[in-house]
Each structure stands twice: as structure tokens, then as C-alpha cells.
Amino acid sequence: MSEIVHNGPGSADEAGTDSAVAILRPRTSGTEKVLRIVVPVSMLVAAVIAWHLAVVLNNIPKYILPAPYDVVLSLWNDWPTLLPALLVTLRITFTALILALVGGVAMAIILVQSKWIELALFPYAVILQVTPVIAIAPLLLIYVPDTQAVLLIIAFLVAFFPILSNMVAGLKSVDHNLLNLYDLYGASRWQTLLYLKLPASLPYFMAGLRIAGGLALIAAVVAEFAAGTAGQGSGLAFRLLESQYRLNIPRLFAALLLLTGTGIAIFGLTSFIAWLGLHRWHESAIKREN
């Protein structure tokens, strides 16, 4: 009895159907989820304990290296001084970032309209980028009477370029077949920009946003150092310098802590915005599985 056994009916047909692809959401296991939080947090706690022990065991004076406890205490006690300074720095950072976003995207759209516009204008964008912007602060201080405006201009100039260059790259790297498709259906320039070029350059925009977010904060601080603001209405950079002059090192650390926190918050916020915009469709936001 030796009969050739065929596969059951239908199995050959099913091999040809590609319409039954199940899409399962990848799941990380419960243990991994917990570890993802536990590992970095315990590492942080360990670092703080090590810091504390180093200070206590070596009897390091407060004006050289304060213990973590002193920093927290200073943060609490000097909050009335530090909060207004933080708000000033935040205001400059976010105003500069928003202006850079609007300006960078608008400029990129203008640049890609024709190669002649790009030839005429792009060199200036590059000059702006390669010149250490902080070096023009003394000049700006002469031309612009308001110090806060100078800080804003510098932070804007620094944050502007990453947005611009990323957006130009994004607007130019649209799939040619998709451009052909839009042509085929007689899409207007406006429709092509709105429905195709802008969405296609979203990943580039998000990359620019994350870079610009961090740079805007750095620029806001550095510009304040350069401008030498003082007294009321100054930002965290001034409080840093002031604490240094007065050898109030715990407060210097507290101000530093606030800046770091702000930086992390900006990074988190821009990453979240990028995730919101991309997680459904872009490779950068999708977990790779092999």
C-alpha cells in the first residue's frame, strides 16, 4: 500500500492567498517592563549614594562639593530666586524654538521652490551655521538695546539651522514615483506640498526638532553668559555665575540641576512629539524584529 499522499485540498490555494496576514502587536514581557524602569532608577540611586558617601567620608567642604542633601536643601530654600530665573530661561528657549520651527520650515519651503532661490540663499544659511553664533553676541548687544531680545536672537539663530537643513533634505527626498503619481493626477503645487512633501519630510522635521530643542536651551544659557545679564529678569545662567562668585556651590548645583531637568524635559517632549507623529508608519519608531 504505497500511495502518494497529497496535501489536503485548499493548502495549495492558501499558499497563494496573501490576504490572511495576521497583524499582532509585539509585546514586551512583564518582567522586561519592570526591569526597564528598575535598572536605570537603581543605577541613579547608586550614583547619588556614592556621591553622598564620597563627600561624607572624605570630609569635603560644602564650597567644594556639596552633598546631594545640601543641593536639595538649596533648591528648596532658594526656590524664590531660582524659579523666576528658570522661567526666564524657559521663555527664551521655547520662544526661540518656536520661531526657529516656523522660520526653518518656511525658509525650507521657499528654498526648494527653485534651484535658483536655493543657489542664492543657501550659502547664507551655511555661513550662519558655521559662524559660532555666540561670537556675534557683542555686536548684537550694540545694535539691539534690549538684552532679552539679544538672547532670543542668538537662541533662535542656533536652533534655526538644524530645522532648516533637515527640512530641505526632507522636502527633497520625496519618492519620485509618488511625485509622478501626483503629476499624473494633475495635483497643484499646493496640493503636492500639503499632501505629499510635508508629510514625507515629517521624519526629517522630527530629527531637526530634537536637535533644535536641545540646542535652543544650550544657546539660551551660553548667550546669557556672553551678554552678562544681571539682577532682576535674568535667567539661570546668571544665577550660576552669581553662585560661583559667592562660592554658594550648593545653589550652583541646584541651578545646574534645574537646567539638566529642563534639558531632559525638552528631550522627552520632542521625542514624544516625534513618536506621536511617526509611530504608526515610520521605521524609526517601530521596533525591529528578526
Place this chain on the structure above:
Amino acid sequence: MTDITLAEPRTAPTTTQPVVSMRNVSKVFSNGTLALKDMSLDVGRGEFLSLLGPSGCGKSTALRIIAGLGAPSSGSIAWPTSKINSRGLPEGDVGFVFQEPTLMPWQTVFGNVHLPLRLEGMNKTAARPRIMESLASVGLADFAGAYPRELSGGMKMRVSIARALVTKPKLLLMDEPFAALDEITRQKLNDDVLRLWKQTGVTVIFVTHSVFESAYLSSRIVVMRARPGQVFSDLSLQHTGDRDSEYRTSEEYRATTEKVSHALHEAIHAGGGTH
């Protein structure tokens, strides 16, 4: 030039007017390559015409010129039965399927199929019945909310076909649409395209380099030669009975592929091309 074996350009012996008519179309690319030379072709209503030829014979170029993507260097394209818009193209009468699915990854399947109608100014609500009808015709009604990355290669191609059909075009242009797919998926999509062609009565111009694909699908095969790209021979195919898996193993299909294969072989040797 050995033009002896060149077929006479088909000059529409039928009484009905052709859907599209190419007259002495030549195309020279900016690098000096002569992609097409004096190509004339009339495509009749309801035909399933395959452009078959070796690579470099200008079949894709011809298709793109018909679609209005890149103007011919000389010669003319006429649309005797269509209303012509300001850009010299038939108003909403052409659908195009590229070699790649060419879907927008940020749009759902629904959004991608909506695109041609959206560009005409039709909003989602108004377009929904037509989009769903088009998706249903390629068997993807359940996937309207999925993103392209969640689909297999064959499914992406179906979305691309649904998008091309959503405007109910008179003429469907397909540029080696299934070349990148595996054999099984390809056969299935061939059957789908054939079914849609029969159901809708759309005229199809299908670019391929596969003898078997063209012999299976076409009512007419135009074989092209390379360097310069020209029509080499023009074969009309009569299919008796249904084309299905049975047909793929039939004597009739074998004879057809032999004939087509022979014509292609001659075209390759007539062209000065490499192969």
C-alpha cells in the same frame, strides 16, 4: 538599419476610435539615449494590450509618455474619445500602476486609495463609497484602516491597483507591476487583473518582460525591440474559454507562449542590444 522585419504599425482597422493613439513618437533622453524611435500605436477600446520586450526597449518609456510623465521629443499622442484638460491629458481617464506599490506610508490604505479623488477635491465622506467599492474589488475591504507597512508585497500592489481604479479610468496603465512579486502571488494578481478587466471593461496597457504573463493576460501583444525602441511585431490573441489554472497547463496556452516567445526572440536578435 534592417527594417524588413518591422511590423506595420496597426492603423486602427476597427470602426471604433482608439482610446489612445501614438503617432511617430520619439524620445531622446538628456544623456543622448534614443529610447523610442518613430513609435506608432493605436490602442482600441477594451483591449488588454501587453508591451513586451527586452530591457531597454523603451516599453516603460512609451507607457510614461502615454501617461503624460515626460513629453515625447517628437511625434504626438492623441486621445480621440476623451475630454482633454489644460495639460493635454485626458480628464481623469487614466490610472497608473507603478512597478513599486508607491503608497504613502503615512496614510492608511483608505487614505492612499482616496488620493486621486482627494486631488479632485472630493472629501472623505463623499469618496467613501467609491473607495470601499474599489478596495472590495481587490479583496481588501477589511484592510481600509491598515498602514502600508502592515501589508505584504502582494497586498500593497492590490492597494495600488485599487487606487488606480478608484477614478473609474478608461485606460489603466501598468508598468511591470508584478515583477518584484513571487510566482504564486503574481499568478493570483494576474487572475485578479484579468477579472477586473472583464468586469469593468477598462482598456489596459500592461508592460512586462514575461512571455508567460503577457500570453496569459493579453488580447493583444505588441513586441518591441531595443536600440532604438520600436514596435517589432503585433500579435492578436484569441482565447477560447476561461483563463484559469486549467488554462495554464493547456495546449492552447503552450502554443500561444511558443508564438510569443518566438516573436520576442526575433525582436531581441533584431535589436542591436545586449541580452
